[in-house]
Amino acid sequence: MRAPGGPDARIGDVLLSVENVSLSFGGVKAISDVSLDIRKGEIRAIIGPNGAGKTSMLNVINGFYTPQRGRITFRGQTRSKMRPHEAAEGGIARTFQNVALFRGMSALDNIMAGRTLKMHKNLFWQLLRWGPAMAEEVAHRREVEEIIDFLKIQDIRRVPVGRLPYGLQKRVELGRALAMEPDLLLLDEPMAGMNLEEKEDMSRYILDANEHFGTTIALIEHDMGVVMDLSDRVVVLDHGIKIADGTPAEVKNDQAVIDAYLGVAH
């Protein structure tokens, strides 16, 4: 639990800012003129009713969607669109609303795949799987094992993830994202479909990742209790428009937010 409001020693400068971004699909406006920033070290929640444009916003941030208007500034570099590999190379990792693991691969291989960008030994050494390639493989395996320990999934290392229950799949997916050693971790509904105990576990992993690895986290979540407890700042979207931005306490009492969630009496 965090102290509500006030600056925190963990939180630094702006890591990523999105300015006046608009995104539409044909006639459907997914995001209109939204600006938000994410500061280094914070946990930033994006909330809003269904269809508010939350996932679209994450897709803009890591380059899967190209916004029609607006600018994205990441680590001081401003651009009109992000490319997926630029985002990945810049240290943005992502989990998905519907688990997007590599189903045919084991949990271990999934998390190892998260380190692809950090492995560089060329085809020649890969063919031999010996010498530098093996040393690299072992070095990264060591890192991956730390993540496996951290997430307490030692017993399912070798299991193909397609056979794992949903809660564990979510955890492996978090592991795969953490394996990228991201500076910014985008979590799209990390607790959707979980029971209370699983939500508590997942919250603990998110807080630990934030505290121990210093990872900045942007998360979308529908469970307001979780959002209010975990996040430093919350941005609220509704129909693609930003309706509120601030600390959990501020947002909770914002009339526009209450209207968006509960409806307005006519």
Add this chain to the structure above:
Amino acid sequence: MLYRETGQFKTTYQSDSAIFPILQDRIGLAVILAVAFIAIPATRNDFIINAVMTPFLIFALASIGLNILTGYTGLLSLGTGAFMGVGAYACYKLTTIFPQVNILVWVVASGFFSAAVGVLFGLPSLRIKGFYLAIATLAAQFFLEWCFIRVPWLYNYNVSGAIEVPQRELFGIIVTGPRATSETRYYIVLTLVVVLTWLASNLVHGRIGRMWMAVRDMDLAAELMGIRLLPTKLLAFAVSSFYCGVAGALMVFLWYGGAEASVFGINQSFTILFMVIIGGLGSMIGSFMGAALIFILPILLRFVPESLGLPLQSATVEQLSFMIVGAMIIVILIVEPAGLARLWQITKQKLRVWPFPY
């Protein structure tokens, strides 16, 4: 009981990430290699060596090639026959132009020609997937087959329109052409297949293999993790076509001894695809199992009526063996759609706990 890893402790990540971490697997592999290198040539049976084992190994190599593309990277290809053809024709032209160079160098080099052609026809794979990509590779199949027939330069303007393998020697031993012994050819094929299988197995267990499988299982997530789709897919096309090309060169130079363009037709592509599907997509051992089932089983079945003393005509036996193999394929695919490799895995799991059910 027989197959149990209890007591085999791994103390380093290196030994834990070995391709065969279990002792029994390593012993089994050693036995198979010993049989292949010593027992089979010792039979001195020309039929087994030249008509069963050599082609089986060549088909297995082509299956590994297609498995890298279709099984590991998830890109369906119907151009395998043509890519094998590129290897065969490239090898033929190379050894015609430079007859003094070691033929094995050209067999391997022809794989690179095939790889280049594969990359070219793999370019559409960024935009199209699944059945549509299969159709695009079908275009490669027809175009290349057309080249093999219509470009006389490729078959040295032979009147027959076929390529005839010239005699080539390696350290004074005749390895290609009609005078080469079956044993020599078998040893060369076996050695190349073993080495290439080992390399492919290394590749798919490392970073590149994980990239391929990531693209196969969830290309969107792979892309957002920084895996560039086009280079990854093109690498799969290159490596896959390399293997197919070497298999094609081996097929003509060390098995048939000569070939026409029709050898590399769409039928060949389908045969290899069936081997891969029945053996198991995304499995090295499955490539061998699929090749064995589709190629060796019909041969064995032909001997069954004879050994039982049934007076059947050879044409009838041939038809019967086709029917039986067809039925077996359907049964196997119903029992285990993931192929023979998966059946083998389940068997191993059962053996681990035998004699207990779990």
